[in-house]
Amino acid sequence: MNDGQELRVGIAVLGTIGKALAKAIDAGIPGVRLAAVAARNQAAAEDWLASLRHSPPVVSFDAMAELCDVVVECAPAALLGDIAAPVLKAGKTIIVLSCGALLEKQELVELARVHGGHIHVPTGALLGLDAVIAAAEGHIRSVRMITRKPVRGLLGAPYLAEHGIDIDAIEEPLRIFSGTAREAATGFPANLNVAVALSLAGVGPDDTHLEIWADPALTRNTHSIVVDSDAARLEMTIENIPSENPKTGRITAQSVVALLRKFGAPLRMGT
Ligand SMILES: NC(=O)C1=CN([C@@H]2O[C@H](COP(=O)(O)OP(=O)(O)OC[C@H]3O[C@@H](n4cnc5c(N)ncnc54)[C@H](OP(=O)(O)O)[C@@H]3O)[C@@H](O)[C@H]2O)C=CC1
């Protein structure tokens, strides 16, 4: 925090989630200020930001770590290390949406530990992480998730090309993947962050089982989870309305807004 105890937030980068977040912060979250934004096309970003009430500077990832207390990573997964490392080296907090990439970047957790920084994975497009985290304080016997997505929410995933799976013209639901959250993170880096978030909250990426279905009749990204533990059995489903990016549910940005609001709130709900 700076002297005024105002939380200075940075957004990296200005895609679908980034823009929704920038608008929400600009509209007003008590105690929170949009202090900087990173984007690869500086001129386009400055153009877009000019419509905000308070337009922040467009800066590099390194400068963002200096200017902000908290940085929200909402970029392609391949950029996670470049965005997070300077933030963590500065002992600050990074909110990570491309959490699938964290599995291959465990050194970031060590950086956070050494420098007193924090990595926060929000609930994002999922539900129930609070209950899964609580269940993990006891013994979880199994975690299973079934994801069903419209075809356009899955197109472009490397797993499809690697396995010669063509979903363009399917007319019936097709199971395209069955495996662990870790395998899904590699095969679907832009589509299944939620499975990795669930795994990190619960029993880890190698013991969290996942099926992915492409369903041409669906309009929503749907995740159904069953957790069996010695404290509770959880059964939960979320049907996400896609944003402008068909891979990304609208609720994802709202999850981060809710988290930022919590940082400054006298009454904080949830685990
Ligand atoms: N944890 C969760 O629950 C969820 C996580 N996600 C993840 O959040 C991340 C962001 O999602 P979303 O906002 O929908 O993604 P978008 O595709 O809408 O935005 C990505 C942005 O990244 C920019 N970009 C691409 N390459 C570079 C680069 N080399 N340097 C700087 N910027 C670059 C693009 O810029 P340009 O406009 O110039 O092309 C674009 O603006 C993704 O990794 C997604 O998988 C999404 C949903 C849920």
Ligand SMILES: O=C([O-])CC(=O)C(=O)O
């Ligand atoms: O997992 C993701 O990255 C996104 C997702 O499924 C959703 O928005 O429903």
